Amino acid sequence: MTENGVMKLESRDGTRFEMGIAGYQYPEFEEGQQIEDRNWLLADVEAVDAEGRAWRIVDPSLTAGELARLVGWLENFGNLKSDPVSICFMEPCLSFEAARDDGLYLFTVFLESELGRPTGSGSVRERMDSKLHFMLTPAELSEAAASCRRLAESYPVRSMPDHLSRED
Numbered sequence: 001m002t003e004n005g006v007m008k009l010e011s012r013d014g015t016r017f018e019m020g021i022a023g024y025q026y027p028e029f030e031e032g033q034q035i036e037d038r039n040w041l042l043a044d045v046e047a048v049d050a051e052g053r054a055w056r057i058v059d060p061s062l063t064a065g066e067l068a069r070l071v072g073w074l075e076n077f078g079n080l081k082s083d084p085v086s087i088c089f090m091e092p093c094l095s096f097e098a099a100r101d102d103g104l105y106l107f108t109v110f111l112e113s114e115l116g117r118p119t120g121s122g123s124v125r126e127r128m129d130s131k132l133h134f135m136l137t138p139a140e141l142s143e144a145a146a147s148c149r150r151l152a153e154s155y156p157v158r159s160m161p162d163h164l165s166r167e168d
Helices: 064-075 139-152
Strands: 007-008 018-024 039-046 054-063 085-088 093-101 103-112 117-119 125-130 131-138
Touching: 007 131, 007 139, 018 131, 018 139, 039 103, 054 064, 054 117, 064 085, 064 139, 131 139
Parallel strands: none
Antiparallel strands: 007 018, 018 039, 039 054, 085 093, 093 103, 103 131, 117 125
């Protein structure tokens, strides 16, 4: 997992979700590159489901702007009542849902397509959509939000290089 921090969720049944950022998908600006391409991040995801099946995947499934949006979403759970709220991103392989119940947060991580659990063996491996469920205390949720903020601060939204953003 990356050195810049990890968002970590763990459940008593052994379910675990860790997300770090392995870097920008395109670390250096390339001629002809669109601004959107400059902000794709390599999500470094480790997961263990309730049955103990573990997997790790590094995939460009989140942008720097979406990571910042996730921080705000996590930090606003203090205002959450009981109705579930969710957040999803441009790439539909990662999303989150949460609801408040009796002082705890029912938190679900959806890992689909590229981030889903690998099945089978050999060179062609199918992926199974997975849901990871957590019961989090306010303190655990606060720590997840803080670690996600550290990730977002390490990988801010990038703009175009100055020499390309000037109009002559």
